[in-house]
Amino acid sequence: MTTVLDRVLDAARRTPDAVALVDAAGATTSYRELATAVDGLASALLRQVGPGNRIAVVSTKQPGTVLAMLAVLRAGCAYVPVDPSAPVRRQRFVVTDSACAVAIGGDYLGVPTAVTASDTPAAAFPDLRHDDEAYVLYTSGSTGTPKGVVITHRNASAFVDWAASAFPLGPGDRVAVHAPLHFDLPVYDVYVGLGAGAEVHPVPERHALFPQALQRFLAERAITHLYAVPSALTALLRRSTVRADGLPALRRVLYAGEEFRAAALAELMHALPQAAVANLYGPIETNVITSHVLDGPPGPDTRVPVGRPVGGxxxxxxxxxxxxxxxxxxxxxxxxxxxxxxxxxxxxxxxxxxxxxxxxxxxxxxxxxxxxxxxxxxxxxxxxxxxRRDGLVKTRGYRVELGDVEAAAGTHPDVAEVVVVAVPDPELTHRLHALVVPRPGRGGLTGADVLAHCRARLPGYMVPGAVHVVPDLPRTSTGKVARADLPALVTSIGKEV
CATH class of the missing domain: 2.30.38.10 (Luciferase; Domain 3)
Structure with a gap:
């Protein structure tokens, strides 16, 4: 079988002198250098722990982390990305729960640290089988205890094989790795990008989290492909000069992870008219399973479909x-x-x-x-x-889907983002609170404005009992809205409109 690792090694044989990885300072690693370093670290891992183990990789956004991921696969092991921004207690839980033999990049995780690379490559590297584990991604469980999603080589190849065909890359492309490496979006950036002989540019956190800095990074690196969550793309629109300056080298934008409000998506497509845009959908347990390529900016009151099944x-x-x-x-x-x-x-x-x-x-x-x-x-x-199946709440005896309320409030022309929170209420079962972020230059937006807008579009029981105008919404480490933090935010705001 052809694995995601095979794609990268094949590219190294085809174009050994081409640039594979570019770090924060602009220093480059060629495909020949990458393949040599991967073999060196994999050889050391084989001597230290042997194949079939799980290995923790502290997922700092840098070329060395990508190299470590590839080396773990080369050694016949599975990597477990560890979010370096998470509390140490959570990091250690992930490493312990997954029974990692060693850790790369973290001497504080309670397991031995991986040895340095060997100058003597192993005589042979293990053959990888379809059902061998490739990596384990941890996601928050409903009880608050993280759970590890096992991804096999079969699973990984099902997505990468399709994505490489649907959104092909080549040696002339420059791919930004925007999402954290403990998330599933970079699977495309790393394995489709490196498998095609493209340049892969991990976006440092100091750029990824600040829209104006991100715009400069994308422009200076002449990035051609960007895959990100809608929250990050919306922030890029709101807090940078991308509307005025554009990103002329960018020819494709993929988004996934959450719904992209139609008005903001249309703005993005108008700001980047040369870029093809596609909506990808799928949970971590499957990666992408549907895709929809947009043929033009969506209308203001539409909800973009997630498309048709892909990848078998x-x-x-x-x-x-x-x-x-x-x-x-x-x-x-x-x-x-x-x-x-x-x-x-x-x-x-x-x-x-x-x-x-x-x-x-x-x-x-x-x-x-x-x-x-x-x-x-x-x-x-x-x-x-x-x-969501679990997004249904009861208020005043009625069942309400929070997404429906968000969609209605989100059509207000001055609203950039909106989330609705159901707060337990002894009389109503739940009281609905809307948190709205105004569009740039629309600082005069009030909760009363949004309430009037909702009352004109929703039955009374679906209209939020309170609307709070906020400058921004809390985010997770992957850039999504941190919905678990919203009830506390509502409580701290206090004042109802």
Whole structure:
């Protein structure tokens, strides 16, 4: 089989003198240098721990981290990215929970530190099999305890093989790694980018977190491909001069991880008219399973579809009665089967069982992953996300999907971002609070304005009981809205509009 690692090593043989990685200062690593360093570190790992182990990699955004990831795979091991910005206690939990043998880049994690690279390459490197673990990504569990999502070489290749065909790169391309390396978005940047012989530029945190600095980085490096979450792209629009200056070298923008408000997406496409834009969808447990390439800026009141199945993913809609449809128009919880689906959560068979279901499919019974997302498939086969299975709340005796309220408030022309929080209330079950961020130059936006806008579009029980205008929303380390922090923010604001 061809693995994601094979793609990178093949590129090193094809174009050994081409630039592979570029660091924060602009120093370069060629493909020949990368391949030599990967073999050296992999050889050292084989002598220290042997194949079949998990190895923690502190995922600082730099070329050395990418090299370490590749070396771990070369040694026949699986890497576990550790978020260096997380509390040390959480970092140590990840390393302990995943039973890592050694750590690369972290001498404080409670396991031995990996030895330095060997000057004597191993006589042979292990053959990699489809079902061998490639990496384990930790995500927050519903109980607050992180859970490790196991990704095999089969899983990784299912996405990378498709992505390399759908969004091809070449030796002339320069790819920004914007998302953190403990997230799943960089799988495209690293393995599709390096597999194509492109230049890969990890974006340092001091640039990634500040829109004006990010714009300068993208412009100075003449980046051609950017894959990011909508929150980061919206911030780039709001807090940089990208509208006026553009990014002329950028020819493709991919986004995933959360819904992109139509008005902001349209602004981005107007600011970057030369760039093709695509909406990718899929949870960490599967990586991308649908894609929708936009043929133009969306209208102000539209919700962009997540598109059609990709990469061999078989997608069904699971109804409340337990039946699933895999074709034709319909609505239900989105479930997916195929080579993309994780074998499960590390050491948590209970969570794995709860997240999967065996269903009859056109090809026979299949194990399907339950995404928790409610979706609609239209007559043309396009999939549209409607909200979360667990995003339904009750207020005043009615069931309300928070995404519907967010969508309505988000159509106000002066609103850049909006999230709705359901706060427990002894009389109403839940009271809805909207947190809105005004567009640049629209500082006069008030909560009353947004309430009036919502009242004109929603039934009374769906109108937020309070609207709070805030300068920004809290973010996770991956750039998404930190929804777990929103109730505390609402409480701290106090004043209701």
């Amino acid at each position: 993913a078989l997608i069904g809609l699971l109804a409340a009665d337990g039946t699933a449809s895999f074709d034709g128009a319909g609505e239900g919880e989105l479930v997916v089967a195929g080579d993309c689906v994780t074998p499960g959560y590390l050491g948590r068979p209970d969570l794995t069982a709860a997240a999967t279901v065996e269903l009859p499919t056109p090809g026979g019974p299949r194990r399907c992953y339950r995404t928790g997302d409610i979706a609609r498939r239209d007559a043309d086969g396009l999939l549209h996300l409607l909200g």
